[in-house]
Amino acid sequence: MYKIRGFMYLIQILLALFALFALLKTKQKFSLGDIGRRDLLVWVLLWVAVIVVAIAPNSAAVFAKMTGVGRGADLVVYLALALLFYLFFRMTVRIEKMKREITVLTREISLKEKNSESK
């Protein structure tokens, strides 16, 4: 395993860099108005947490002990899984809602066409 200057593993640096990149992207998306203030806050907190855990893995261990999970890495995996499930669920609901909106649109077009035909 590659330890850089004897205090960090390569994976830690890559993770931190990726999280930094994601933070930058999140900021860009917020500036463009693609995401709201609440999403900005959630994503910034998430990526900052990733940076903290990547640079100081023991910080996760502290929380793990507090919550009774045991190992820090386990806690991270559990939380990541829960988050993924939640995001997947939210996405499914959003897609379903979008499908309904497409239906409303389709209906409007159909009825408008019919209306202009009969005029």
Add this chain to the structure above:
Amino acid sequence: MTIWIVIPAYNEEKQIGRVIAGLFEHGWHNVVVVDDNSSDNTIVVARKSGALVVHHVLNRGQGAALRTGDELALAMGADVIVHFDGDEQFDPGDVKGAVDYLQEKGLGAVLGSKMLDNRSQIPWLKKLLIIPISRVINLMLTAAWLSDAHNGFRVLTRATAEKIIITQDGMAHNSEIIGKIKKNGIKFAEFPVKVVYNEYGQGVGGGVKILRDWILSVFIR
């Protein structure tokens, strides 16, 4: 009194002409066919047969097509709307009885049932297993104990059609309609209709999809 028949149709070019002709023969001339973006000639056949045809530019499912038909029928001034299938499974001779029943009893909705007489040739697996299971599921979803939980034959008054706005695009619209009838306290009753089986209908997969759609709808505002 103006009665409109609403037929959702998806790839029914072989049957739709006969279905419309059958209705015309029985004196029902106000027929709306909602072509749900069929890839075949449904739209041409339906127009030639004399129906008022409205076309979905995208395929949105039977529930969506029914609602489009309801809205058009309401705009045409319908006092009563009859939901009828485009695949020749129903008998146009049943429409009159059902409409009369609605009016005599002062109901808001009449739901067709193939279980109330023995004119329908129901496959045994469907009769002994699928229908009883869907009755129980329907009871859990809609709080209505029906003899036939999945039947596309319905008669609705104008007031009912205005109140019950179908949001389920797929096949879950059936439970949705029954649920909303119950929720709105609309008086309803079942009425015997004949069903001819052309194909096997929805399998277990279809049932699972209905449940999934129903559960998801709880989370959509």
